[in-house]
Amino acid sequence: MLIYVLINVVIAVIGIIAVLYLLFRLFAWKQGDARFVIEARRRNPFELKKITQDTAVFETNVPFQNMGKQLGTIMDFYPRTLLPHEQYDKCVIHSQLANTAAERDDNYWESVIYYPGEGGTLRVTIALVSKNNTIREDLKTFPDMPIDLVYQVVSRSEWYIHKARITLKASEVQHALELN
The missing domain is CATH 1.20.5 (Single alpha-helices involved in coiled-coils or other helix-helix interfaces)
Known part of the structure; x- marks a missing residue:
């Protein structure tokens, strides 16, 4: 019993x-939790910021926001260009990402806490360096280039890595070259 x-x-x-x-x-x-949204569709068109004999530098601004119910921290943020040599091998590509609210030139993302509804703007810089010192000629055949914006978030839940994608379009490159 x-x-x-x-x-x-x-x-x-x-x-x-x-x-x-x-x-x-x-x-x-x-x-709830933090939920960051990279508003890739609301990005500015890439603009040609500088061009020399061998280098063309393009920039765009991309807004993002914490759409969740809790604050969250973006611990790391970096761009990853996706242009294989088999598709286009006339330029070397350098990419950089910066928080426009805390500009740095060393390609380092300083951790930032964002409250619900808050956000900011990313500045994505792409430098195309010609292998033959003929950047204008090389960019005539430049294809669309996807760029992954990869970020690490820490919030109430376990940390995670997420990405959003933007594209440096061939039409944007050609339009920028026509204006300069």
């Missing part, structure tokens, strides 16, 4: 713990 009472007590304790855990998960879900 004592064993049945002990088993019932153990089952009741396990049941109470399960209910408390479910209530906690429901509370945490209701509280």
Whole structure:
């Protein structure tokens, strides 16, 4: 008889713990989390900032925002250009990303905490360096180049890495070259 009472007590304790855990998960879900959105479709067109005999530098600004319910920290943010040599090999590509609210020129993202509804603007800089010192000629056949904006977020949940994609379009490059 004592064993049945002990088993019932153990089952009741396990049941109470399960209910408390479910209530906690429901509370945490209701509280929400940080959710960063890179608004790639709202980015400015790439502009030609500088051109020399061998280098063309393009820049764009991309807005982002914390659309979640809690504050979150962007720990790291960097661009990754995706242009294989098989597709285009006339230029060497250098990319840089900066927070316009805290400009740096060393390609380092300083961690920033963003409250819900807050955001900022990224400045993405792409330098195309001609291998033959003929940048204008080389850019005539420049294709669309995807650029992944990779970032690490820390918030209430476990940290995660996410990415958004923008594209340096061939038409933007040609238009910029026509204006200069």
